[in-house]
Amino acid sequence: MKIVIAGAGEVGFHLIERLYREGISLSVIDTDKWILQELKDKFDIQVDQANIIDSRFLRKAHLKDADLFLAITNSDETNMIACKMAKSAGVKTTVCRIRSVQLEGAKKDASLASLGIDHIINPVELVADELCQMVIAPNLVDRHLFDEGRLALFGYQVQDYNRFVGKTFAEIQSQLRGLSISLALLSRQERCFLPDPEHRLEVSDQLYVFCPTAHHAQLREEMGYTKVSAKSKRVMINGGGHIGLRLASRLEKTAHQVRIIEPNEVRAQRIAGRLSKAMVLQFDGTELKKLEAEGVDEQDFFISVTSLEEVNLTACLMAKQHSDAKAICLVKQQELIAILERATAIDRAISPRLTTSRSLDQFIGEGRVKSAFSQGSMQILELYLQNGSKGVGLKIGDLELGDATAIGMVKRGESFVIPSASLVLEAGDLILLLVHRLDKPMILEKFGLGS
Amino acid sequence: MQYRSILKALGVIILLLGGCLVIPTTYSWWIESPDLKAFLFSTLISLVTGVGLYKLPKSKKPFKNQDGFALVSFGWLAAGLFGALPFFLSGAVPSFTDAYFESISGFTTTGASIFTVIEDKPMPLLLWRSMTQWLGGMGIIVLTIAIIPYLDIGGMSIFQAEVPGPTAEKLTPKIQDTAKVLWFIYFVFTVILVALLWAFGMNLFEAINHGFATMSTGGFSTRNTSVAAFDSPALEWIITLFMAVAGMNFALHFRFLFQGFKLQFYRQDSELLFYLTVILISTVGVTSLIIFTSGGAVEPTLRGVAFTVVSLVTTTGFGTVDYELWPIFGQMLLLLLMVMGGCAGSTAGGVKSVRLMLVLKYMYVELLKMLHPHLVRDVKMQDTVVERSVLNSILSFMFIYITVMVFSILLVSLQTPDLVTSISAVISCLSNIGPGLGLVGPTDNYAHLADFTKWVLSLNMVLGRLEILTLLVLFLPQSWTK
Numbered sequence: 001m002k003i004v005i006a007g008a009g010e011v012g013f014h015l016i017e018r019l020y021r022e023g024i025s026l027s028v029i030d031t032d033k034w035i036l037q038e039l040k041d042k043f044d045i046q047v048d049q050a051n052i053i054d055s056r057f058l059r060k061a062h063l064k065d066a067d068l069f070l071a072i073t074n075s076d077e078t079n080m081i082a083c084k085m086a087k088s089a090g091v092k093t094t095v096c097r098i099r100s101v102q103l104e105g106a107k108k109d110a111s112l113a114s115l116g117i118d119h120i121i122n123p124v125e126l127v128a129d130e131l132c133q134m135v136i137a138p139n140l141v142d143r144h145l146f147d148e149g150r151l152a153l154f155g156y157q158v159q160d161y162n163r164f165v166g167k168t169f170a171e172i173q174s175q176l177r178g179l180s181i182s183l184a185l186l187s188r189q190e191r192c193f194l195p196d197p198e199h200r201l202e203v204s205d206q207l208y209v210f211c212p213t214a215h216h217a218q219l220r221e222e223m224g225y226t227k228v229s230a231k232s233k234r235v236m237i238n239g240g241g242h243i244g245l246r247l248a249s250r251l252e253k254t255a256h257q258v259r260i261i262e263p264n265e266v267r268a269q270r271i272a273g274r275l276s277k278a279m280v281l282q283f284d285g286t287e288l289k290k291l292e293a294e295g296v297d298e299q300d301f302f303i304s305v306t307s308l309e310e311v312n313l314t315a316c317l318m319a320k321q322h323s324d325a326k327a328i329c330l331v332k333q334q335e336l337i338a339i340l341e342r343a344t345a346i347d348r349a350i351s352p353r354l355t356t357s358r359s360l361d362q363f364i365g366e367g368r369v370k371s372a373f374s375q376g377s378m379q380i381l382e383l384y385l386q387n388g389s390k391g392v393g394l395k396i397g398d399l400e401l402g403d404a405t406a407i408g409m410v411k412r413g414e415s416f417v418i419p420s421a422s423l424v425l426e427a428g429d430l431i432l433l434l435v436h437r438l439d440k441p442m443i444l445e446k447f448g449l450g451s
Numbered sequence: 452m453q454y455r456s457i458l459k460a461l462g463v464i465i466l467l468l469g470g471c472l473v474i475p476t477t478y479s480w481w482i483e484s485p486d487l488k489a490f491l492f493s494t495l496i497s498l499v500t501g502v503g504l505y506k507l508p509k510s511k512k513p514f515k516n517q518d519g520f521a522l523v524s525f526g527w528l529a530a531g532l533f534g535a536l537p538f539f540l541s542g543a544v545p546s547f548t549d550a551y552f553e554s555i556s557g558f559t560t561t562g563a564s565i566f567t568v569i570e571d572k573p574m575p576l577l578l579w580r581s582m583t584q585w586l587g588g589m590g591i592i593v594l595t596i597a598i599i600p601y602l603d604i605g606g607m608s609i610f611q612a613e614v615p616g617p618t619a620e621k622l623t624p625k626i627q628d629t630a631k632v633l634w635f636i637y638f639v640f641t642v643i644l645v646a647l648l649w650a651f652g653m654n655l656f657e658a659i660n661h662g663f664a665t666m667s668t669g670g671f672s673t674r675n676t677s678v679a680a681f682d683s684p685a686l687e688w689i690i691t692l693f694m695a696v697a698g699m700n701f702a703l704h705f706r707f708l709f710q711g712f713k714l715q716f717y718r719q720d721s722e723l724l725f726y727l728t729v730i731l732i733s734t735v736g737v738t739s740l741i742i743f744t745s746g747g748a749v750e751p752t753l754r755g756v757a758f759t760v761v762s763l764v765t766t767t768g769f770g771t772v773d774y775e776l777w778p779i780f781g782q783m784l785l786l787l788l789m790v791m792g793g794c795a796g797s798t799a800g801g802v803k804s805v806r807l808m809l810v811l812k813y814m815y816v817e818l819l820k821m822l823h824p825h826l827v828r829d830v831k832m833q834d835t836v837v838e839r840s841v842l843n844s845i846l847s848f849m850f851i852y853i854t855v856m857v858f859s860i861l862l863v864s865l866q867t868p869d870l871v872t873s874i875s876a877v878i879s880c881l882s883n884i885g886p887g888l889g890l891v892g893p894t895d896n897y898a899h900l901a902d903f904t905k906w907v908l909s910l911n912m913v914l915g916r917l918e919i920l921t922l923l924v925l926f927l928p929q930s931w932t933k
Contacts, residue, residue, distance in 0.1 A: 268827040273836040280827040290825060 001025070004066045004091070006052040006082050007073030008035045011123065015357040020045060052082040063089040068363055072097040080115050087116030095119045095363055099242065119363060123356040128246035130355055134328060134348060135235055135251060135301050139225060141206060144373050146382060147411060147430060152213050153184060153373060153380065158205045163224040170197035176222065179215045180416040184208040184408045184434055185378055192376030194406050194434060210409040210432060212416050232256055236299045238285035238315045239306030240271045243330070247305065252277040259294065261285040285315045292322060299325040320345040379440065380408070381433040383447060385425060390448030397421030404436040405443055452931055453518045455510040457525065462504025464526045464595050468533050469497030471586060475537070479575035486573045489541035497533045517930040519608040523592055524922045527913050530591055531555035534583045543572055548902045555909045557583030558591070559916035560798060562670025562768040562885030565898040569675050574656065577673050581663040588667025588798040589637045590614065597630035612921040616795020616803055617845055620702045636704050641666045644693045651685045665693050668799045670768030670885040677770040684754060687771055691758045695730065698765030698793030699723055721833050722794050726804040733760045733788060737781045744778055764788045766800040768885025770893040782888060786875065789882050800883030800915050802852055806845045813842055851919055856881055859911050866901035880911040
């Protein structure tokens, strides 16, 4: 697989690092000589210093045989034009990072097609979405989409009011079978493994399940979370930037009460114009007196999403000190996430870079295999079975996948099938494999995909 | 002030009125009415004056804002003057004050009448009386802009000065096309209404007169007892519906008729929602009040209340019931509705629903800011921010409206014996309604008032029709400096 990346900015750098480690052939284009030099010193990749919207460059870069073109510069317009040009130069798939250009509504697909864009990634949207999930479904700690959003892997933090607590996994699985929901992974005390049917679910486990997106509500109902989350919560957002605004406008459409703090007067005016129900408050989110006056002690959530890490950190710690609110902090460096969550009172941390580069995973994969998710030493592979693939026509039980590997879900036609040992794999199936990192080459070999 | 340009443009307006006078004159000749001579004279005077003014040499100096305001104001005052000629010359109204009052009441779509008996008046005169309302409803300046292709005067500013509402909406890129399309819609609705009225039992003459008076939200009837004379529930419901339609923003009718018959244009308009909600709540409230206090069948009471509420909120002023027999609460509510009026961009008067709605929203935001001193919030309408400058002008408009009202009440009370009459007569004329309470109630008329009071009320009508500021700005000395 060959990937061309335009724009080695924040997201780009992080992504390049990840992709390089997976051994993908990369070509990076940027106008900044120094960043490129740094990249060149660090990784063995091809770099081009060029303006990506210069038509002369189109011939020069190896776009013709590229599988994927990622336009992730900081400028929406540049990305859009770059995608259009790359598409005409023969790239198979283009992905465009779009932050502020509004592309929604009925004509969305048509306008994207006319721009030569196959997929959009919007970091602001992704982060706001994740934050929104944290508020709406606080027990949902992880969410991955497969098959263009029709199937999801949900990771739930198990609370004591979860109705599955104390049941064995076999019981839980049989209860969910009718909804095409399948248990995938269990993460307990920093270890991630396939759940043993005989074992019981415990409080503070993290349970990962495959669930068709359409059945999410039923899943929540089964777990007894519906009642808890229907309650209107008070959310205070510090920082009225792109993310803050997007988050507030999403949350105000639900029953939750939103307050958003923005110190800049002009910006505050602007977001006040864009929001209808949410309260826009103009003051510095690290001023304790004003935070208290606006009722920080009554909040259920305090989310700090300014562009400055240290401000977010301070504000969250202050809020935590003076309220029982769940504090969520936006950080730049993904390494900080684990540190903050473990070492401070802050409940959750989120990094836009990590979110963005993780969302790019769905476009990256060797031919028919996509590596979609990894937690601890477990990985999830998305595998498309073609006519003549190894494994087609065999029963799952006969594949001899071993103890640490399982097939989590099979998509056949339009329906999702929970695999059993007697299920025969057919051509056209999309299967989701749960594998241990070390077993990956061996398992891929069984499907004729060994390198 | 560009006197020559203003006079020249005034000439065009008077010429246009003269042209309109041809219609009742022809009708008068057709039915061989004795007042043919009066009409011929009126037409002739108007045409000659109009042509004379129009022939004035062209001024090379540019037309300024104050010239626009002066033109619109004098245009309306002149319309009152020339419109009064048939009343005066025919001898039907011996006093000139009364003739002017009747004529300006027509043009401003007020519908306040000095006729104690209407039925004995010559038919061409009644037709002209309804026509003045119809012409004034959509606006004589707008009509002039629509008909005269190139009137060398600042288009948008005089359009804005006449069209009611905080901001006049340009529906088409060219102002002349907007004026044309507004008149076209107005015309079509009137034709539909006349046909319906004719079909449901009025004779053609009455259908035309009531059609004119309904669509313009004027309220002149050809009968002494107004619409009640026909004693027909169907006619009352039809007129209720069309009064309500005339009280809506014509920009909405334009979008509905010209941009694909989508009901969402109406559904998404928050002013319309406010206006209809007010009508609904008032109707239901007053109906149940009447039924609980004095009993009575539901349908006739509801019909009467709905008709009256719509008639007064749209500032039409037709009557089917004597609302002075209602509980005092109902009468007070009507008085408030009279101040509110219809929607911006309609033919109705009053301060307009949108202004009231925005002031209420502004009050809410201000109260909220007391709780949260750091709150940043703007007043919004249909998800868009209403600019501070617009809000300020609305607030000052409301204040000026009240000020003008209070001073007029003061002047009127000089020669009026009772309080309710003074107050309601001013509100009724300033909001272009017609009937008020007390001695000018739905069963009475304005004939008995003193001459001075009639002039004050006439001025109030023009102030109300031009939304005060256009006329009031002429009282600034700066408007008159060269």
